[in-house]
Amino acid sequence: MRTLLLVESNTTGTGRLFARRARELGYEPVLAAADPSRYPYAAEDGVRVVQVDTTDPCAVLAADIGEPAGVTTSSEYFIPVAARIAAKLGLPGPDPDAVTDCRNKAHQRAILAAMAPKCTVVTSVAAAVAAATEFPVVLKPAEGSGSVGVLRCETPESVASQAAALLSVTHNERGLPVPAQVLVEPYASGPEYSVELFGDVVVAVVRKRLGPAPFFVEVGHDAPASLPPSDETALADTARAAVSALGLGFGAAHVEIRLTPDGPRLMEVNPRLAGGMIPELVRAATGVDLVAAQVAAVLGVEPDLRPDRRACASLRFLTASSASVLAAGDTVAAAAAVPGVVQARLYRPDGTSVRPARDYRDRAGHVLAVADRPRAGRAAAVAGLNVLREAVIPERETR
Numbered sequence: 001m002r003t004l005l006l007v008e009s010n011t012t013g014t015g016r017l018f019a020r021r022a023r024e025l026g027y028e029p030v031l032a033a034a035d036p037s038r039y040p041y042a043a044e045d046g047v048r049v050v051q052v053d054t055t056d057p058c059a060v061l062a063a064d065i066g067e068p069a070g071v072t073t074s075s076e077y078f079i080p081v082a083a084r085i086a087a088k089l090g091l092p093g094p095d096p097d098a099v100t101d102c103r104n105k106a107h108q109r110a111i112l113a114a115m116a117p118k119c120t121v122v123t124s125v126a127a128a129v130a131a132a133t134e135f136p137v138v139l140k141p142a143e144g145s146g147s148v149g150v151l152r153c154e155t156p157e158s159v160a161s162q163a164a165a166l167l168s169v170t171h172n173e174r175g176l177p178v179p180a181q182v183l184v185e186p187y188a189s190g191p192e193y194s195v196e197l198f199g200d201v202v203v204a205v206v207r208k209r210l211g212p213a214p215f216f217v218e219v220g221h222d223a224p225a226s227l228p229p230s231d232e233t234a235l236a237d238t239a240r241a242a243v244s245a246l247g248l249g250f251g252a253a254h255v256e257i258r259l260t261p262d263g264p265r266l267m268e269v270n271p272r273l274a275g276g277m278i279p280e281l282v283r284a285a286t287g288v289d290l291v292a293a294q295v296a297a298v299l300g301v302e303p304d305l306r307p308d309r310r311a312c313a314s315l316r317f318l319t320a321s322s323a324s325v326l327a328a329g330d331t332v333a334a335a336a337a338v339p340g341v342v343q344a345r346l347y348r349p350d351g352t353s354v355r356p357a358r359d360y361r362d363r364a365g366h367v368l369a370v371a372d373r374p375r376a377g378r379a380a381a382v383a384g385l386n387v388l389r390e391a392v393i394p395e396r397e398t399r
């Protein structure tokens, strides 16, 4: 049996699509997982799961994984392990050292200094306060994703408390150790975009919408970004240059860039597909299936990156503005029935508490809309979100 080995998966968003796309290409997915209970979709979709210590490439190779024809992951945390396993098996994949280094933001900033905000890497609260000379600054952990722990700070006091909070974290949400390093950077102003690259092909430039400061929660995305061609070219050139400088270039890369008054400034290069349903957004806008392309690339199959449409797709995520509880009622069906909306979802069951969002984990659902024109796409997504929002009941109204 020809198999695709998935080394863990993301738990939200596009995780289960990797297994589905493998099957569509004629390969059977096998999911290696330390804790299979994270992935209810595996049982629902009949995906074979092998329980193993996925932090150790040798342990995975020694497990009952058959003879994979390709290896990949949709989880940020396991990109280096998947790359090492692919390399050991002589299968297509990214350079393991390049993806390992890339996951450390301090390393990234050192390589990409000319393209990114000036960054100081600190290991103590006092050093963080000393590094914050002009406000606002942004503090963030050296390793992480989904904007977890990323905070805009306006005062030395908030720098001190955020640095202390970040330095007290020793393990990430998967229980893996994280370096005791914090980045302190000047705040770069301007709208933010992501360039969705595949190899050196720009598949899409996406406009990112953020929730209220001091957090950086992605609350919406629009594709295409509808920029003047010169700005689009500047973003694409910056993304390609960054990926190349980091020694990446295999498969998908998700490159986040702010367009500041002084030109493009890199926020981050991710050596993977975008999360946050962006691959679904890109597929709705262009017809290019980035998940299928990534699965094809690791299997050594030519990925199909040809767009077959020019639609305008908009995603809007559901968040709460005060402490709330979810009660779906008929809101999902009602939001899905809004003209232009092609997908509406709530992520958690009735009765789940929802707090104002600090990072991606606090998002409670989303709406995806498609239209012929950018403004119509955005309007449909907002209209759908307004309907879905009725599922979020402020706690004060439930007392």
Ligand SMILES: Nc1ncnc2c1ncn2[C@@H]1O[C@H](COP(=O)(O)OP(=O)(O)OP(=O)(O)O)[C@@H](O)[C@H]1O
Pocket: 105, 117, 138, 140, 144, 145, 146, 147, 148, 150, 185, 186, 187, 188, 189, 192, 210, 216, 256, 267, 268
């Ligand atoms: N120096 C900065 N100036 C302005 N905004 C910043 C800066 N650094 C980070 N941000 C904002 O915070 C967001 C998250 O930062 P970063 O990408 O480093 O964290 P992350 O946890 O890897 O998030 P993600 O997985 O969403 O990319 C950025 O997309 C950007 O909006």
